[in-house]
Amino acid sequence: MAHGPWRILALPPLDAAIFRPMFADLAAEVSVPETRDREGLHAALAEAELIIGDFTGALALDADAVAAAPRLAFVQMPQVGVDSCDLAALTAAKVPVANTAGANARAVAEWAVAAAFALCRHLIWGDRRMRAGSWSQSELLGRGTREIHTQRVGILGYGAIGAEAARMFESLGCTVSYWSRRRRPDVSPAYLDLDELVGWSDILVVALPRTPETVGLLGPERLALMPQGAFLVNVARGGIAPDQAVFEALDSGRLAGAALDVFEPEPLASDHPLRSHENVLLSPHVAGATGQAQLNILSQVAANIAAAVNGAPVINVVNDVAPRIHRRLPDGSLAE
Incomplete structure (x- = not known):
């Protein structure tokens, strides 16, 4: 039975003309919401079959949005994080959700290493003093400048970003350990229990996804376990290390710096x-924003949408739904 072109709804704050060349060779039509608000989103969802998610999170796919999209067959997020999607609702609707795992891992890991260098040498502090007219050589040295290879680096989360960051820090001569929800027996860094890792790390790099289990993971009590004068580098998601808790740890001197x-x-x-x-x-929130990373993301998005349209399995599905995409009728039932 012929069903006409697939209907792709692009939610990022970009004109549809940007997306159309990506899918020109597919039997598909691309649209965007007429307005970037709840009403505009829900109106556009009525006919949407394939969705490219909003990387800003403004047009979230919550349970109400999922209910407003009876023909929805697949959601492709143009990023690693999927916290703007109600995964439970999408899984219940048998809609696979994919991310772009690994597409910006190098970019984010480089930012983490660059930030660690900046903290160890107090580069930002020195720059501010220079711009204010000072020449603070002895004062900067008195703040405790460090060579990065002397630092014990803890990686919190060992996905694509955490693994790449670990590799880079190891190449600089750092001793690296990690914690993740799933232990990796085939990697070189040592695994430590969560509290042990936090208490061991001179530099703690947060590279975990935001989930109900990780929100508030680095609250005041756990941050208090860090060595006096440690550094925190957060390239993950807000809320894992709550902003107020980080500020208080800085204000008390427990943290010597944070990026x-x-x-x-x-x-x-x-x-x-x-x-x-x-x-x-x-x-x-630009650690992953390099030209190379953006091209990688666009390439993964285009390839997965093409796979969906052409009947091939999609990759990087993050919820427990089969990766082969099936069209649906307006009542939500599967098309023949």
Whole structure:
């Protein structure tokens, strides 16, 4: 039975004309919501079959959105994180959700290493003093500059990003250990229990996905386990290390510095005390934003959408749904 072209709904804040060349060779039509709000999203969902998720999180696919999309067959997120998707609702609807695992792993890992260098040598602090007219050689040295190879680096989460960061830190001569929810017997860094890793790490790199189990994982009590004067580098998601807990650990001196690319909520409030703390390197959630990474993401998105349209299995499915995509009728039943 012929069903016409597949209907692709692109939710990122980009014009549909940007997406159409990506799928010009497919039997598919691309549209975007008329308005970037709940009403516009729900109106567009009525006919959507394949969705490219919104990397900003503004157009979240919550349970109500899933219910408004009876023909939905597949969701492709253009990023690693899927926290803007209600995975339980999508799984119950038998809709596979895929991410772009590994596409920006190198970019994010490089940011983590660069941030660790900046913290060890107090580069941001020194730059601020120079711009203010100072020449603070002895004062900067007195802050405790360190060579990175002397630091014990803990990697919290050992997915594609964590593994790449571990490889880079090891190549610099650092002793590296890790913790993840699934132990990896075939990797070189030593595995430590969570609290042991936190208490061991001179530099703790957070590279975990945000899930109900990881929200608040690095709260005040666990941050207090870190060695006095340790550094925190967060390239994961906001809320895993709550902003207020990180600020308090900095203010107490438990943390000598932090490099933060993620916050909760985003953007970070203009009057948040983290913005004025001199021992913080702040970044607007761009650790993975390189030209190479963006091309990798677009390539994975295009390949998975093409696989869905052509009847091939999609890759990087993160929920427990079979990876072969089937069209649906307006009542939600499978098309023949």
